Amino acid sequence: MNTVQIGSKTFTGPAGWADITPRHFRQLLNWRIGLDSDPAGRWVLLELWYGIGHKYWHKLSDDNRVSLISLLDFLDTRPERWMLPKLRIGKRTYIGPGDGLDFLTFGEFMYAQAARDRYRSDGQPEDLAELMASLYRPRAFFFQPSGEGYRKLFDIREHPEQIKRVSIVPVEIQQGVLMNFEGCLDRFPTQFPHLFKQSGQGDGGGSWLDVGLSLARQTSALGTFAQLERSNLFLVLSTLDAIMKENEELKAKLEK
Template sequence: MKEVVIEYRTFWIRSKAQSSVPEKWDEVSPRQLIAIAKNYLGETSEDKLLSVMCGVRKWVIRQLDAYQKLTLAEELAFLTDYKPYSHFIIRKAGALRAPKPRLQGMTFGQFMFVESYYSAWLKSQKDEDLDKFIAAMYLPKDSVFKSENHPAITLIAGKIPVIVKCAISINYRLVKEFLSHAYPLIFQKPKPGSKTAGDDGWIKVFESVVGDDIVNQDKYAGLQLHIMLRYITGKIKENSKK
């Protein structure tokens, strides 16, 4: 966190407000992440965003001139840079709970559901696809993912405010950046000028590596995510030597 001193005037009296602003994603609070989501969607003003991010009242921000606001906004430059982050900022969304940091404990099968619905939502931008994405990732407390329970959890996800779900989707994009750095051979980013979105391109990599092993595909789904990703990485390296 960076300490800031905000100088403003009220009725010709000069005043100061001391506060702090996050400098990176792991310093962002759930309330701030929701404010960021509202800003991305155009549902909040610059003054409101600065108020939440700086932890000061909105009327204080309103007293600032354009240059002061620009200076504060520059402190939040990291918001446009999706750097790797492995944790979920919003740990609880209604009756549902976030995955563990680094997606520890998540099975490969669950991750396939998460990725499929995330890609579907990116393309459709429909609320029902957003609900399915959230329901594949956030689960009731102390429960494990089962595909047969997904429709019921989707109904629960539908009761969560849309802005909270959009905030979670921003967070998931950061988690995907973490995965792309941890497993660059699997989560390959599209080349500049490429028309391929690349969001689900890794699935084709998986199919090319283990797609012929039909007998054991269900077993793959039950394996821990990171065990499976390390396995696929090893297979890619092995195939590249042939």
């Protein structure tokens, strides 16, 4: 947390995404939509998050005000930590994918990634709703089998109904989920460097996920494709990255 001293008064507020609560995040999303991300809106956030009233703003020089606004520069990045762990939708509690997508299965991730790509391409609301439905699962009842985070297991047969249910979530929340998802994706090239290197992503190459899926179908290391879909996302990606690394090392030896 950051601490700001104005006269004899001390104010405390978030220093980065790690300090942002779900309430803070909802306020941020309202600012992004309501003020069209106008930089002046950061004054509003400083007032909300630090509790700095108008009477204190008037005591500050222009340089001090600029310095204060810079405390929110972390908002120019996207969060890897999952900012809205739970959502109440209708009468059910929905559980998010966990920090860094830790709760996701590979199958859930494939549907989420496909929906995200379509939304970025055509901007259709139904694609954003499908992203939501792929990332958030209803909390399992005590008699239901559950995955990580007590999430009800993903069932593609229920997916259309889940998309319909989550479509009522306010658009600013859906946009925030998209931003959060992409923030988690931002660290993947560092986490799985061999998988991304082989895809050639960033220089006109194919999708890294397509490369991973192709490799997964060729190897028995992850079982059948049905088993692959039910496996934890990071177990699958870590395994595929390790296989890519072994292939690179073998190729290097053969070329000597």
